[in-house]
Amino acid sequence: MFQAFNDILQQQSGASSKSTALRAGLIVASFEKTATAVLGQDLSGRLKALHLAHGRLVVACLNDELIASLKARDTEIITALNCLSPGPTLVNQLYFLA
Numbered sequence: 001m002f003q004a005f006n007d008i009l010q011q012q013s014g015a016s017s018k019s020t021a022l023r024a025g026l027i028v029a030s031f032e033k034t035a036t037a038v039l040g041q042d043l044s045g046r047l048k049a050l051h052l053a054h055g056r057l058v059v060a061c062l063n064d065e066l067i068a069s070l071k072a073r074d075t076e077i078i079t080a081l082n083c084l085s086p087g088p089t090l091v092n093q094l095y096f097l098a
Helices: 005-014 016-039 064-072 076-084
Strands: 045-054 056-061 093-098
Touching: 005 056, 005 064, 016 045, 016 056, 016 064, 064 076, 064 093, 076 093
Parallel strands: 056 093
Antiparallel strands: 045 056
16 A cells, blocks of 8 residues: 555656655755764754755754764765665755854
8 A cells, every 4th residue: 555755756757846856855854864874973953954956955053063074974975865766866065054
């Protein structure tokens, strides 16, 4: 009765705007978990992905030290986020707000 999220995305590939919106939502919702996995430290409540548009993922962070550590590993984070869902690359850049 229920389908996996990736199966739904693959079925929606013809309706690209819906598919892109679903994929963007998945990436925004998964950012904290992905960043935690890449950095290897608990980031609960210290950052939040706000918006994804035009290849730019906007992320709010609590302090500058966290932003520096995320910027140092941004390529790994972007790669991990783009691997979450099938299709073309959605995230090209991380933009941080303190």
